[in-house]
Amino acid sequence: MSRRQVMFTFPQELVTEPLIFDLGRQFNVVTSIRRADVSENKGWVVLELEGNEGDIEQGLAWISGKGVRVDPVDGDIVEG
Amino acid sequence: MSYARALRCRKCGQEYPLQPRSKCDFCLSPLEVTYDYQAMAGVVSRQKIESGLKSMWRYRDLLPTEEAEVDVGTGFTPLIKADNLGRELGLDRLYIKNDCLNPTYSFKDRPVSVAATKAREFGFDTLACASTGNLAASVAAHAAKAGMKAYVFVPSNVEQGKLVGIAIYNPVLVQVEGSYDDVNRLCSVVAQKYNWGFINVNLRPYYAEGSKTLGFEVAEQLGWRAPDCVIAPTASGLMFTRIWKGLDELAMLGLIEPINTHMFLAQAAGSAPIANAFAAGTLHVHPVKPDTIATSIAIGNPADGYYALQVARQSDGGACTVTDEETIAAMKLLAQTEGIFAEAVGGVVIGALKKMTAAGMLKKDDLTVAFITGAGPRTQEIVSDVVQPLTIKANMESLEEALGVIA
Ligand SMILES: Cc1ncc(COP(=O)(O)O)c(C=O)c1O
Ligand SMILES: [Zn+2]
Numbered sequence: 001m002s003r004r005q006v007m008f009t010f011p012q013e014l015v016t017e018p019l020i021f022d023l024g025r026q027f028n029v030v031t032s033i034r035r036a037d038v039s040e041n042k043g044w045v046v047l048e049l050e051g052n053e054g055d056i057e058q059g060l061a062w063i064s065g066k067g068v069r070v071d072p073v074d075g076d077i078v079e080g
Numbered sequence: 081m082s083y084a085r086a087l088r089c090r091k092c093g094q095e096y097p098l099q100p101r102s103k104c105d106f107c108l109s110p111l112e113v114t115y116d117y118q119a120m121a122g123v124v125s126r127q128k129i130e131s132g133l134k135s136m137w138r139y140r141d142l143l144p145t146e147e148a149e150v151d152v153g154t155g156f157t158p159l160i161k162a163d164n165l166g167r168e169l170g171l172d173r174l175y176i177k178n179d180c181l182n183p184t185y186s187f188k189d190r191p192v193s194v195a196a197t198k199a200r201e202f203g204f205d206t207l208a209c210a211s212t213g214n215l216a217a218s219v220a221a222h223a224a225k226a227g228m229k230a231y232v233f234v235p236s237n238v239e240q241g242k243l244v245g246i247a248i249y250n251p252v253l254v255q256v257e258g259s260y261d262d263v264n265r266l267c268s269v270v271a272q273k274y275n276w277g278f279i280n281v282n283l284r285p286y287y288a289e290g291s292k293t294l295g296f297e298v299a300e301q302l303g304w305r306a307p308d309c310v311i312a313p314t315a316s317g318l319m320f321t322r323i324w325k326g327l328d329e330l331a332m333l334g335l336i337e338p339i340n341t342h343m344f345l346a347q348a349a350g351s352a353p354i355a356n357a358f359a360a361g362t363l364h365v366h367p368v369k370p371d372t373i374a375t376s377i378a379i380g381n382p383a384d385g386y387y388a389l390q391v392a393r394q395s396d397g398g399a400c401t402v403t404d405e406e407t408i409a410a411m412k413l414l415a416q417t418e419g420i421f422a423e424a425v426g427g428v429v430i431g432a433l434k435k436m437t438a439a440g441m442l443k444k445d446d447l448t449v450a451f452i453t454g455a456g457p458r459t460q461e462i463v464s465d466v467v468q469p470l471t472i473k474a475n476m477e478s479l480e481e482a483l484g485v486i487a
Pocket of ligand 2: 089090091092093094104105106107108109
């Protein structure tokens with residue numbers, strides 16, 4: 001089992017879709033939301049994913065394909 | 081001994097013991113060192129600080145370290161009154177904090193000195209970081225001084241000139257092929273897997289504290305007062321928040337009057353997630369893909385962006401973006417008025433200073449301090465067009481012809 005902490009940013013047209021639910025169900029990953037701010041026109045969610053590495057990778061590829069932006073929670077580690 | 085009390089989550093307030101740790105287990109937000117300010121106030125005084133070392137370590141009582149510091153001679157850099165540049169821009173009380181003059185040529189020596197000291201206290205024998213230049217050089221130098229091992233990860237497109245300034249200290253230099261995102265992803269896994277002091281991951285809360293000394297020094301150098309306006313560059317946003325915290329702590333300890341400093345942040349237009357959020361009036365910093373010559377501050381997903389944004393907002397300050405062309409022009413302006421050769425980041429700061437003064441955001445008689453955080457030679461290719469020598473033969477005739485002197 002591995003864990004991945006990510007931030008999703010949703011554009012307006014996706015805010016009302018149950019993408020996090022689908023991600024969990026279709027890819028067999030457990031999603032645990034830690035922080036979020038969603039309004040009717042956009043939103044972001046910080047969450048931890050738990051599952052096997054391949055499932056997490058596939059799930060993240062799927063959700064970015066849907067138009068959700070995926071970023072690491074730690075911010076950019078590579079600094080100046 | 082230090083007056084540090086705990087690590088505290090900046091978002092939810094959860095506290096953790098003073099150990100290596102990068103973020104809050106609950107909400108995954110950054111952690112900050114908190115202190116027992118009451119006890120601290122009992123021991124610090126202007127006199128005690130003034131009679132201390134001529135380095136950042138004169139402020140040891142306000143830092144989170146317990147044991148002897150890993151110090152390569154950092155800090156207490158000049159604060160100069162920039163009358164020539166001020167005249168050019170229309171500012172009567174402009175000062176420049178010249179932090180190019182640190183041992184590895186950037187302000188990074190301040191946070192790294194604190195992080196390296198903590199790493200040794202925690203019993204790590206290895207320091208690590210991921211960097212495009214400044215941080216890597218500083219980490220490698222401090223590891224050398226401390227007799228520790230160093231692993232530094234650099235993206236494969238880093239310029240040769242920067243690599244020399246890192247490799248000279250003999251770290252294990254790892255050049256990673258792949259996109260910037262790939263390097264980030266790899267380093268995040270590396271930081272989790274190995275028991276290293278990873279400077280900007282598990283040592284980040286301590287690393288951050290080193291930059292408070294920028295605020296301390298400026299206040300002391302101004303005769304124990306805070307500036308009216310501060311203008312500083314931001315990448316991850318960390319330094320900007322700690323300059324503010326430094327000033328705030330001095331006021332809290334009664335060493336300076338209560339502060340009313342307006343904090344202005346400068347970003348390169350091609351990598352401005354924080355300034356964009358400021359302009360849009362939102363609280364959320366949306367990551368961007370960086371594209372700028374100011375590679376030292378090309379961070380698209382800033383870990384402390386939200387907090388830098390808050391400091392700019394709450395202090396009634398602002399944010400400004402500067403294009404690559406404006407950056408280069410401002411690097412030349414700084415060099416040609418004040419004799420300071422800064423790297424591109426300095427151009428971003430001076431470019432922002434110029435724009436904000438023109439826009440009336442900074443006032444003529446405000447006591448304004450601009451932070452120049454890295455030296456020019458590391459990125460000198462970007463201004464190589466300044467080299468236009470007069471070429472002459474080795475005789476006076478040729479010289480005077482070239483100089484336009486009528487014989
Ligand atoms: C020269 C210089 N100035 C400023 C910064 C910004 O630092 P921060 O990430 O704390 O915002 C950096 C760091 O990457 C830098 O190299
Ligand atoms: Zn928290």
